[in-house]
Amino acid sequence: MKRREFIIKGVSAGVVTGTSLGLGGITGLASALPPQNAYDLVAVRDGEPDVMFDRAIASLGGMTKYVKKGQKVVVKPNIGWDVIPERAGNTNPKLVGRIVKHCLEAGASEVYVFDNTCDAWNLCYKNSGIEKAVKDAGGKLVPGNTENYYQSVQIPKGKRLKEARVHELILNSDVFINVPVLKHHSSASISLAMKNLMGVVWDRRYWHRNDLHQCIADFVTWRKPTLNVIDGYRVMLRNGPRGVSEADVVMMKQLIVSADIVAADAAATLVFGSKPQDIPHIRIANEMKLGTMDLSRLNINRIKI
């Protein structure tokens, strides 16, 4: 009982802290300013998941900036759990479907979607609503449930993670779009873009056993996604990453898009109500210069629908 109260208080206090923290570098509404250069990060709020993505990608110059004609694209949402979209354990299916559609419209030859799930994979694919959304949008849903799909890669810059078995789609695709859902996480504090990459490898056990946060950051040294799209439409504020019931979830209607995986995670952490420097893997990734968690240095477009 006491612990749950603490979490609730923690969350609301966190939102306040986060806000005061963010106020420093920002004056006025950035979205009202003309885009001087390309944006480093786009944050959208108060729209439906698909509409928010339309606005975000348009402000970044459209999907054609990331996907060239004839390229193969892999979209990696979080489909880890056998739960319905209302539970927000997985990425919103509408968002995933819309991303697939944008990629195809940009001329992608194929758009693949997969995850190495935690619950039974086919039930996750089905009940998350992602299977239908991807097929309706014209994408290909690929299994990730057996070791055969994974190939060994070396991670020379990793401190603890030197080797990983990575899904062949990541190795064979030209464009890699990472689409995590923003949620609480019992192991990693928050599950975001970097944490979502644990779903492209086979042997997660090693990560847990050998300094989880360092391994999460180490993997980013091997490959950074082309684009990170963080789904904050429904947000699981406690009991993550699986959640116990819909009572864990609040409607936030937020979306963060950035090519900088650390910046995207930092922004989403603030939305969640925590500080990026309190999340070890974000702090480590920032120190390893895999991106920046200092949002004041970035050109951010803020869109309120």
Add this chain to the structure above:
Amino acid sequence: MRSVAWPRKARIALSLVFLLFTGVIFLDPARWIPVVWLQAITWPQFTPSLLKFLITGGWAAAGFLLFVVITLVFGRIYCSTVCPLGTLQDIISRIRRRILRQKPLRYARPQNILRYLILIIVVISIIAGSALLVNFLDPYSNYGRILANLFRPAVLAGNNALAGMLEKQDIFWLPRTPWKGYQPASLGFAAAFLILVTWMSAVRGRLYCNTVCPVGALLGLFSRVSLLRISLDKQLCNSCGQCSKVCKAQCIDVKNREVDYSRCVACFNCITACPSSGVVYRFSGFSIPQVETVPADGEKQNRRTLLKAFMVGTAFLSTRAFATRLTGGEKPTTIPEERSLVSSPPGSEGHDHFNKNCTACHLCVSACPTHVLQPSFLEYGLQGLMQPYMDYHSGFCNFECTVCSDICPTGAILPLAKDLKKRVQLGVAVFIKENCVVYTDETDCGACSEHCPTKAVDMVPYKDGLTIPEVDDKICIGCGACEYACPTRPFRAIFVEGNQLHIMADEPQQEEIILEDTGEDFPF
């Protein structure tokens, strides 16, 4: 006169349909067959249906009753069409006769003492609350085990090879299914049983059905007095013996023009084979035939001893070894998980109900989407040999899934509504702090809590900003997700201690989250 071929042809066609359907449910690589089909396909199988009827009653379990009635009217149609093991033996004995061109069969005397003794012992053992003997002898369950343990791996290997080829063409509709059901005891038993039945049917046709099989013996008691029976017409029969040569039950005594109805499986081979229409299938009134006297049985004693030796032998054949691979610079854990009880599947109510009613057909093992259900060796004791248990090193119970309880044909796993299933406690997680990564390495982990569907395993503050698992056994359901996910080896830091009797866990309490409006659109 022309011989009549259609009854035999109809019987063959029907038997192949049953053989195929009953087989496919064990081989289905990706659970394409809907649950209702699985229920319908296993409905007529005698032993599972009888056991389920004893537990639940009702039409959903009345398949065996239908075949008692059918046997009373038409004879042992069940044995020659519905029983997949019977058809399997027919195929073997046909190969022997047609392809290997062995000597035809001939009349043999019944082994009545042995067959009824086995039946009586099986019945007594069921009443006494042991499923072990039925488990060993039931034809459906043995057929299931043969398919699930010996054929399924081959089907999955083929499926996965085909999936690999399709993937090269960029086609992904065929998923791969790993085979995790390697259990030496049940694999060995299935193989030994297949060899035994192959040998018995190659040499003596339906010898298994008429000496060992308890279902055959029981239905034989009914077919003895069935309304329609095969008989040799005293006028038309010229004692040429053709019928006897094709009789796989070896029950036609041409010399005395008599048929042992208790052993006749109504295959109608004899009708087709008779050149003079002397074999007839007709109404034989309500008379009860004379019970045959039985010869002394030194030979049978030997066979029984052999059979017993074979059972005990296979039971002790196997041991379980866990291959552990330590990667990186990790330290091995030191404290063994001391599990005194394994968990039985949700819906089985606990060990007693489950062990009493499961015939170890392994249908649930084949259908379980997470492969958590695995054949046991001595996990339940000798009593539960080969019965499935929750093997949390192989998988964990998917929170939303009720497949095993939906399809169990014997009622060992009873149907469970999804909401109830989510609260049935199969066991309780036990945390071994000294094995935990957070304790030994002082780094974050939380894999156990991550997978926990009720957050019975929660992360609580430990030190230096770290959190460590804590178990609330009131809301733990024993699904084993924590044990499966725990990364430490060789011993895990969390494991599920099984409940002898399942109980209802409390529902996790959830308070409402109220978000304060900060008045800011973006916190950055």
